[in-house]
């Protein structure tokens with residue numbers, strides 16, 4: 001039979017997909033008992049009783065332990081971390097709050113930002129999501145530009161209020177197969193938003209925690225321009241998120257983009273890569289004009305030591321389709337800008353995911369040792385508590 005230490009070592013292969021660390025490192029292995037006939041009992045402490053990744057732990061712990069010589073069977077039991085243990089865990093992870101499950105089934109979160117406004121973040125977010133969809137991925141887009149929201153328009157969605165599920169979760173609207181959430185859905189058409197500080201923080205928290213994103217391979221977050229409040233809040237809520245920097249080719253844009261990169265570093269978001277947008281324009285006769293200069297994306301990528309995931313040329317259809325509410329990559333994949341965005345999508349997919357997370361939600365058989373499910377009344381009502389200006 002393996003020893004306690006050997007079992008513990010095997011369990012370090014079990015990763016909490018939300019916190020992205022092993023359950024051993026997270027002190028979530030409550031007990032290991034080695035019984036007769038090669039039976040091992042493992043109790044795992046969850047952050048919340050309704051933890052949606054419970055099924056994943058059930059499977060992964062069983063696999064890890066029964067893989068050891070001499071183990072014939074593994075029983076997996078669950079309990080919940082005490083408040084003190086949760087506080088210790090939070091401190092260890094250096095984060096304000098532990099995720100409560102809404103994003104538990106989202107494998108990759110990618111924030112799309114820039115230093116400067118108007119470089120094409122939203123257009124790229126909308127099209128990159130569609131491109132990832134064409135590559136067979138499940139994709140969501142969160143419009144985190146609360147002041148200048150433009151994702152609803154780019155997907156042809158108006159200000160329809162999203163429905164709320166019986167579990168009091170906001171259901172994202174769907175456009176062309178992409179799950180979409182924007183503050184624009186909760187406001188009168190084109191109303192202005194003036195929040196800062198706590199209001200902003202609350203709205204973004206709700207978009208991440210009270211929205212039923214379901215199982216997604218990618219959640220793209222369209223950031224507002226600049227390096228402000230929104231990025232800070234998101235970094236705090238999503239320490240595992242990656243950052244994609246959009247820049248135009250000219251040196252001044254590159255300089256400003258560098259500031260965005262510094263901000264990302266400061267809040268410890270990993271920079272996944274650079275996308276250069278508005279990289280030249282080709283006339284129908286084949287003549288090429290470098291309207292916004294040349295080379296800025298490559299230089300920025302080299303400076304940050306991250307890949308340049310693509311250079312997207314200026315094309316009229318990209319702008320027209322964005323205005324008409326249909327991502328160009330879906331309508332005209334042959335357009336040079338659409339092709340460049342498809343290339344970016346493949347680059348994004350090729351980047352090793354933080355953690356493979358295709359989690360089947362296995363139903364855990366009742367085993368007496370489980371805590372009673374928490375009363376659903378605890379959940380705060382969703383959808384109705386978004387702060388309204």
Ligand SMILES: Nc1ncnc2c1ncn2[C@@H]1O[C@H](COP(=O)(O)OP(=O)(O)OP(=O)(O)O)[C@@H](O)[C@H]1O
Nearest residue numbers: 117118119120121122123225313314315318319322
């Ligand atoms: N490669 C491109 N070719 C043609 N038009 C483009 C291209 N990229 C973006 N645009 C157009 O430029 C305008 C600005 O783009 P977009 O709104 O995506 O920028 P943004 O970075 O999200 O802006 P903001 O900082 O205001 O959020 C839009 O009208 C968009 O359709």
Ligand SMILES: [Mg+2]
Nearest residue numbers: 121122145150
């Ligand atoms: Mg935008």
